[in-house]
Amino acid sequence: MFDVAIIGAGVIGCSIARELSKYNLNVALIEKENDVGNVTTKANSAIIHAGYDAKPGTLKGKLNAKGNLMFDELCRELEVPFKRVGSLVLAFDDDEMKTLGKLYEQGIQNGVPELYILSKEKVLEMDPNISDNIKGALYAKTGGIIGPWEFTIALAENAVENGVNIFLSNEVVDIEKKDFGYRIITNKDTYDTKYVVNCAGLYADKINNMVSNNKMEIIPRRGQYYLLDKTVGNLVKYVIFQCPSKLGKGVLVTPTVHGNLLIGPDAEDLIDKTALNTTSEGLNFIVEVARRSVKTLPLNMAITNFAGLRARTERDDFIIEEAVDAKGFINVAGIESPGLSSAPAISLYVIDILKNIAKKIEKKENFNPYRRAIPKFIELSEDEKNELVKKDKRFGKIICRCESITEGEIVSAIHRNVGARTVDAVKRRVRAGMGRCQGGFCSPRVIEILARELGVEMTEIEKDHEGSYILTGPTKSEVQ
Amino acid sequence: MKYDLVVVGGGPAGLAAAIEARKNGVERIVLIERDRELGGILQQCIHNGFGLHVFGEQLTGPEYAERFINELNNLKIEYLTNTMVLEINDKKEVYILNQELGFRRIEAKAIILSMGCRERTRGAIGIPGFRPAGIFTAGTAQRFINIEGYMVGKKVVILGSGDIGLIMARRLTLEGAKVLAVVELMPYSTGLTRNIVQCLHDYNIPLFFEHTVIDIKGKNRVEGVTIAKVDNNRVPIRGTEVFYECDTLLLSVGLIPENELSRNAGIEIDARTSGPFVNESMETSIEGIFACGNVVHVHDLVDFVTQEAQRAGRGAARYIKGEAIDNGVVIRTVNGNGIRYIVPQKLRLENLNDEINLFMRVDNIYNNCRLDVKLDGKIIKSFKKRKVTPGEMETVKLKKSDLSTYNDCSLSIEVVKE
Ligand SMILES: Cc1cc2nc3c(=O)[nH]c(=O)nc-3n(C[C@H](O)[C@H](O)[C@H](O)COP(=O)(O)OP(=O)(O)OC[C@H]3O[C@@H](n4cnc5c(N)ncnc54)[C@H](O)[C@@H]3O)c2cc1C
Ligand SMILES: Cc1cc2nc3c(=O)[nH]c(=O)nc-3n(C[C@H](O)[C@H](O)[C@H](O)COP(=O)(O)OP(=O)(O)OC[C@H]3O[C@@H](n4cnc5c(N)ncnc54)[C@H](O)[C@@H]3O)c2cc1C
Numbered sequence: 001m002f003d004v005a006i007i008g009a010g011v012i013g014c015s016i017a018r019e020l021s022k023y024n025l026n027v028a029l030i031e032k033e034n035d036v037g038n039v040t041t042k043a044n045s046a047i048i049h050a051g052y053d054a055k056p057g058t059l060k061g062k063l064n065a066k067g068n069l070m071f072d073e074l075c076r077e078l079e080v081p082f083k084r085v086g087s088l089v090l091a092f093d094d095d096e097m098k099t100l101g102k103l104y105e106q107g108i109q110n111g112v113p114e115l116y117i118l119s120k121e122k123v124l125e126m127d128p129n130i131s132d133n134i135k136g137a138l139y140a141k142t143g144g145i146i147g148p149w150e151f152t153i154a155l156a157e158n159a160v161e162n163g164v165n166i167f168l169s170n171e172v173v174d175i176e177k178k179d180f181g182y183r184i185i186t187n188k189d190t191y192d193t194k195y196v197v198n199c200a201g202l203y204a205d206k207i208n209n210m211v212s213n214n215k216m217e218i219i220p221r222r223g224q225y226y227l228l229d230k231t232v233g234n235l236v237k238y239v240i241f242q243c244p245s246k247l248g249k250g251v252l253v254t255p256t257v258h259g260n261l262l263i264g265p266d267a268e269d270l271i272d273k274t275a276l277n278t279t280s281e282g283l284n285f286i287v288e289v290a291r292r293s294v295k296t297l298p299l300n301m302a303i304t305n306f307a308g309l310r311a312r313t314e315r316d317d318f319i320i321e322e323a324v325d326a327k328g329f330i331n332v333a334g335i336e337s338p339g340l341s342s343a344p345a346i347s348l349y350v351i352d353i354l355k356n357i358a359k360k361i362e363k364k365e366n367f368n369p370y371r372r373a374i375p376k377f378i379e380l381s382e383d384e385k386n387e388l389v390k391k392d393k394r395f396g397k398i399i400c401r402c403e404s405i406t407e408g409e410i411v412s413a414i415h416r417n418v419g420a421r422t423v424d425a426v427k428r429r430v431r432a433g434m435g436r437c438q439g440g441f442c443s444p445r446v447i448e449i450l451a452r453e454l455g456v457e458m459t460e461i462e463k464d465h466e467g468s469y470i471l472t473g474p475t476k477s478e479v480q
Numbered sequence: 481m482k483y484d485l486v487v488v489g490g491g492p493a494g495l496a497a498a499i500e501a502r503k504n505g506v507e508r509i510v511l512i513e514r515d516r517e518l519g520g521i522l523q524q525c526i527h528n529g530f531g532l533h534v535f536g537e538q539l540t541g542p543e544y545a546e547r548f549i550n551e552l553n554n555l556k557i558e559y560l561t562n563t564m565v566l567e568i569n570d571k572k573e574v575y576i577l578n579q580e581l582g583f584r585r586i587e588a589k590a591i592i593l594s595m596g597c598r599e600r601t602r603g604a605i606g607i608p609g610f611r612p613a614g615i616f617t618a619g620t621a622q623r624f625i626n627i628e629g630y631m632v633g634k635k636v637v638i639l640g641s642g643d644i645g646l647i648m649a650r651r652l653t654l655e656g657a658k659v660l661a662v663v664e665l666m667p668y669s670t671g672l673t674r675n676i677v678q679c680l681h682d683y684n685i686p687l688f689f690e691h692t693v694i695d696i697k698g699k700n701r702v703e704g705v706t707i708a709k710v711d712n713n714r715v716p717i718r719g720t721e722v723f724y725e726c727d728t729l730l731l732s733v734g735l736i737p738e739n740e741l742s743r744n745a746g747i748e749i750d751a752r753t754s755g756p757f758v759n760e761s762m763e764t765s766i767e768g769i770f771a772c773g774n775v776v777h778v779h780d781l782v783d784f785v786t787q788e789a790q791r792a793g794r795g796a797a798r799y800i801k802g803e804a805i806d807n808g809v810v811i812r813t814v815n816g817n818g819i820r821y822i823v824p825q826k827l828r829l830e831n832l833n834d835e836i837n838l839f840m841r842v843d844n845i846y847n848n849c850r851l852d853v854k855l856d857g858k859i860i861k862s863f864k865k866r867k868v869t870p871g872e873m874e875t876v877k878l879k880k881s882d883l884s885t886y887n888d889c890s891l892s893i894e895v896v897k898e
Contacts, residue, residue, distance in 0.1 A: 276610065277609050277610040277696075304603030390582065396581075436601075437598045437601060440598060440599050440620045462613065
């Protein structure tokens with residue numbers, strides 16, 4: 001019997017799990033995918049927003065600015081790549097300058113520190129690659145960039161380290177109300193729990209509707225991106241937004257925390273919650289809009305494109321509350337942007353709700369806030385490199401040549417407490433296959449290492465989601 | 481560690497360059513290869529057709545490589561496999577990593593770069609759609625099938641009619657897969673004519689010119705691709721879409737010289753070849769650093785790689801012995817009409833022995849034409865051609881005496897229709 005069962009191991013579920021692991025509670029984290037952070041959390045702009053976008057008084061307004069300021073300490077504790085590069089919202093005419101004023105006011109009310117409205121000259125001095133056609137910009141010094149999946153994986157690892165039970169590849173198919181609380185039924189197992197926290201992202205409606213008559217509907221809103229090679233990662237120094245307008249709501253141009261350049265997203269409401277495909281219309285649109293922000297856009301350096309789905313609801317705000325007709329069942333739904341930025345504050349908010357319901361929950365004495373990252377071999381000093389190779393020869397062997405990732409790093413990614421099982425899970429943990437050749441060279445070796453370490457056949461290794469098999473069998477199996 | 485010559489990359493280019501340098505008197509040579517064995521991309525090319533020019537016979541890739549590996553051993557040239565070069569710099573220091581030595585610095589008098597090339601990916605050409613498993617570059621599929629012994633799919637569509645794509649169409653068919661179509665964006669193939677005949681025609685595999693893949697279906701594994709015809713601007717034409725049900729998409733959409741090491745060292749790169757600017761000795765913009773093979777420009781025949789590498793080996797030997805002449809007449813090569821690039825980009829007349837082979841690619845198919853070679857505007861030679869295509873590298877052999885001149889000047893080559 002669990003005290004709390006969290007459904008969904010995106011950044012929100014993992015944040016809450018880690019926060020709950022500070023208490024003497026028996027916690028289950030249940031996820032339908034074969035890895036954490038493998039849906040919306042892996043396909044977004046990776047921006048830690050400053051917090052001036054949301055209307056004051058909304059949950060978004062309350063939680064974004066607060067969450068933002070928690071990232072320095074969190075990322076230090078969890079050894080997650082995070083950079084406060086600052087963000088700029090560009091204005092191209094007088095109307096947009098007025099919009100900047102409004103955003104500035106909102107930011108102040110939401111408690112965002114260090115906001116400035118800058119002249120064109122100042123902006124171009126800060127970043128000469130920005131378009132000459134601007135009038136000015138809103139500068140938010142606290143805006144940052146992060147590795148969203150590293151963050152989520154780190155939260156999950158630290159939560160498990162502190163006693164949370166994680167159940168991957170478990171899709172919740174039904175929930176029954178019981179005297180003790182709830183019985184959660186998945187395609188694999190059943191889990192009894194006193195309280196449920198619903199963090200199922202795009203499917204939070206489905207989970208809510210299993211227990212509540214207060215029906216919810218999540219509308220998927222797609223956003224598409226281009227990712228460019230590291231050679232052009234320093235095209236801009238800041239996160240560059242445009243004013244929300246009819247042309248583009250938030251198409252941005254930004255460096256990523258790994259040194260690539262990211263362009264996107266657009267916004268398109270859909271019906272299909274699995275429509276994670278890109279379209280030529282969407283991709284052309286973001287390029288057209290992004291061209292306004294910068295002097296040149298080296299699109300010939302694109303290495304991939306991808307899409308993410310925001311979980312939008314009619315309420316147009318985060319929904320974080322106990323369901324009225326289901327005691328002890330807490331919805332954390334409609335967590336669209338800035339969900340990533342707000343995640344740390346959301347988890348505190350949820351703990352407060354739980355404390356209200358459960359009355360007494362005690363802090364653990366031996367909570368360990370630290371999680372060690374996998375060493376990034378290429379970034380070590382000469383001496384450290386040699387020491388590591390002496391200790392473990394697998395660090396002397398480069399597997400991914402674009403990103404210079406060693407076999408030692410890959411093996412370590414597989415054997416962590418929330419270890420990699422797929423080629424893409426390895427990629428999200430150590431970046432093997434993330435470079436300009438997109439795994440062309442290293443994927444055969446990564447498959448080989450996964451198969452060896454997991455003790456399975458090469459043909460059993462999948463690319464990403466269940467069913468994404470890579471090899472169809474040994475050669476000469478089709479012809480007799 | 482100190483060497484006279486460090487060769488980066490143990491493919492046919494690196495092998496031939498190291499051998500030639502030894503034959504020209506260089507003592508302390510080390511060749512460094514990141515893979516398990518020497519031979520480079522040839523190890524996975526188990527089809528034949530290698531060595532027609534150099535040996536006058538048809539060898540497979542591994543057979544061709546073996547001849548050079550044997551010679552390397554006979555000449556007692558040192559080499560390291562499973563060793564990655566992580567960095568080189570303009571002081572000719574080479575930083576390597578392997579399991580036994582760890583992270584080490586090597587000081588060299590000269591360096592030859594022969595890192596080969598990599599394949600362009602789906603991302604580079606921006607195909608929209610889902611991102612399922614089952615999308616491979618042709619070279620990756622080749623490695624899986626020919627070296628690892630695994631099949632990558634059962635029903636396959638191939639995008640791009642370069643040599644690797646063509647060869648893989650045949651290879652997959654022989655392994656029991658069904659190749660539904662080869663789709664080519666341009667109105668011509670970038671592969672060798674003999675490969676179109678031997679790999680597609682012989683197996684009744686259709687080839688569609690001026691077509692491309694515009695969508696990929698399948699959330700976990702490829703379930704199909706949509707193909708459309710393109711107009712003159714390579715934009716898909718609405719209404720021409722055809723859906724092919726398949727589990728695999730193979731991409732053979734071009735190779736890019738692998739120049740991250742070169743770029744970080746500050747070597748100047750020619751935007752047309754994506755490889756370093758080189759002179760008649762295959763020396764880059766940094767004195768004493770040479771380059772050859774696919775790292776300079778993408779070759780379709782290994783024989784030309786070998787010739788070019790031998791030139792680099794001789795050049796490095798001359799440089800190490802202090803015999804290279806760096807003053808005197810310089811001739812720059814310039815693309816005339818119809819020429820996409822010429823390698824080398826610069827000739828120092830005094831360093832030429834008796835003749836020089838210029839490698840080049842044309843920008844379109846031309847039938848019954850001439851290649852006119854002009855020195856400072858005056859035609860000095862003219863070569864008749866029945867057909868030239870961007871898929872087949874052209875070579876032009878010039879004698880040192882053809883180039884007699886007393887001033888720095890430019891040499892241009894252009895395609896003239898007869
Ligand atoms: C295009 C785009 C751009 C964005 N940009 C930013 C940004 O720059 N900054 C920012 O702060 N935010 C941004 N966001 C928002 C941010 O990505 C999300 O708020 C955040 O990732 C949501 O996390 P989550 O955990 O709620 O959802 P998810 O990551 O989707 O996690 C939900 C999990 O629940 C699981 N699940 C679902 N159903 C079941 C079931 N039946 N049983 C078990 N498990 C189940 C899913 O598999 C999934 O892993 C962006 C979003 C998008 C789409
Ligand atoms: C699939 C395919 C089919 C072909 N078919 C034919 C054919 O039928 N007939 C024909 O004549 N030609 C053919 N060719 C062309 C010919 O094989 C190539 O042009 C030739 O192999 C290129 O030689 P290279 O030495 O420049 O590069 P490669 O063979 O690619 O060798 C480069 C080597 O450098 C190593 N390297 C790179 N970076 C580093 C580093 N940092 N540290 C250490 N080592 C490094 C690589 O591991 C590799 O071994 C084919 C080519 C391909 C790719």
